[in-house]
Structure formats: C-alpha cells, structure tokens
Amino acid sequence: MTENDIFRALADPTRRAIFEKLATGSMNASSLRDGMKISQPAMSQHLAVLHQAKLVRQERKGRFVNYEVDPDGLALIANWLAKYRAYWPERMDALRTLLKDMDQ
Amino acid sequence: MTENDIFRALADPTRRAIFEKLATGSMNASSLRDGMKISQPAMSQHLAVLHQAKLVRQERKGRFVNYEVDPDGLALIANWLAKYRAYWPERMDALRTLLKDMDQ
DNA sequence: AAATTATATAAGTACATGCTTATGTATTGT
DNA sequence: ACAATACATAAGCATGTACTTATATAATTT
Secondary structure, eight states: OOHHHHHHHHTSHHHHHHHHHHTTOOEEHHHHHTTSOOOHHHHHHHHHHHHHTTSEEEEEETTEEEEEEOHHHHHHHHHHHHTTGGGOOSOOHHHHHHHHHHHO | OOHHHHHHHHTSHHHHHHHHHHTTOOEEHHHHHTTSOOOHHHHHHHHHHHHHTTSEEEEEETTEEEEEEOHHHHHHHHHHHHTTGGGOOSOOHHHHHHHHHHHO
16 A cells, blocks of 8 residues: 555546445445446456555455445545645635534 | 546656655756656656646746646545545544644 | 355456657747 | 757657456355
C-alpha cells in the first residue's frame, strides 16, 4: 500500500465504479458484477488491485468472498490532499460539511 | 477537467513530484526541471497533462511560462473523497486539523 | 465422490502511456 | 534581421495496462 498503488488503482474508471458500488454496502464479487458488464476474471483482477492499494478489504465467507471499503486507503488520500491545504479554495462546501461532521 | 483526467494525471509518480514541487511555490518549466532529471519535452508533456486536469494553471511571462497549483483540481478530489465520508476512520488527524482551519 | 458454484490465476493480445529525438513556435537580446 | 533562449508539438518506440480465453483452486450441494 503506497501512494502510488492508490493513485494507480483509482486511475481506472472501471475500478472507481467498482469502489463506488462497494461504498453503497459490502458485497461479494458476483454481486458487484451484477449490472456491470464486466467479465469474472476482469472483476477479480480489479479487486486485487484495489486490495493491494488498501482501498478494499476481503473476507472469505464460504465459497463467496465478501468485499468492503477499507478506510486505510481513503486515509492516505486524505493525507495527500491535506498537504495542499494552502491551495484549497475558499468555498469547498462538501469538505466544509465533512469537517463539521468530524469535528463535533 | 474530469474526474478521470485528475486521477490519471496523478497516477504517474513523476507528475505527482512535479505537482508537489509546484506546491512549494509557482515557477516556470525550467525551474521545475532543476534537479529533476527529466527532459524538457517530458516536462512539457507532464505539465500539459496536469493542466488539462486543472491541477495546474499556466501564464506566459515573456518567454517563460509560469506554472502554479490550480485549486480546481484539488477541489474535485476533495469532493470525490467527501462521497466516502461514511468510511473515514475515526482519527484522521490531518483532515480534522484541516477542517478546523476551514470552518471558522 | 461427483457435480456445481464462486473466485483466482495464467498467458496472450490490443491499446495506452511515458519516454526519446527532431523540429516548430514564441519571445528576447544583440 | 539574426542568434539565443524557453517552451510546445510530432513521430516513433518500449513498456504498462486492461482485457480476453483457458484453466486452477476452493467451498458447497446432491
């Protein structure tokens, strides 16, 4: 799990879509495939990349493997972003809200 | 400037290094090259990619072109990250600090 | 135990990407 | 006007990446 792993993992739109879907709730690889016009091996490979980047955790449940968002990867991005706080625009509403939530 | 442009731009370590250097202060392409073992065309191409992603602004100053960090790109990353706030770890200190800064 | 289901891995291929060398364009200095 | 400097663009090439098909592994069901 390096900065490089993370950014390369997120560089692919299919992988971002998978991650985004996973963020709506943990699920196994087959469920992730539903409605996603992607082959089984392709999904497996994408999940491996996301996993290596620590954007995703996996846990075997019988013959399924359950996947979920791994906060570690997100934390690394947040830290990367924080380095440039001097350049953040005045009105960054989404983040402002976020901060309030966290800071209570 | 799309989400895709941004993540692809940041996927390359050389480009992240250029961006990081630029974050220490605006400078022209030649200054960016100093100490960076990279050819002039390569630098120019990287800057074009960063520019298209709105991670960098450019302004011609005589025969130099001055580059600076463009907050627009950073804002897009922040918004992307904000979508996953449900998964942020409890103690994300860098961001907590950041929020305080922004929130008053 | 054999068949089925879920996922992973291997090998090959087409295309994307980051570099190079060569050349073009813009601006300044003499 | 000409040379020099700063940067951009074009074309070619080597490597990386995302897919495919084929096959392996792991767990469940009958």
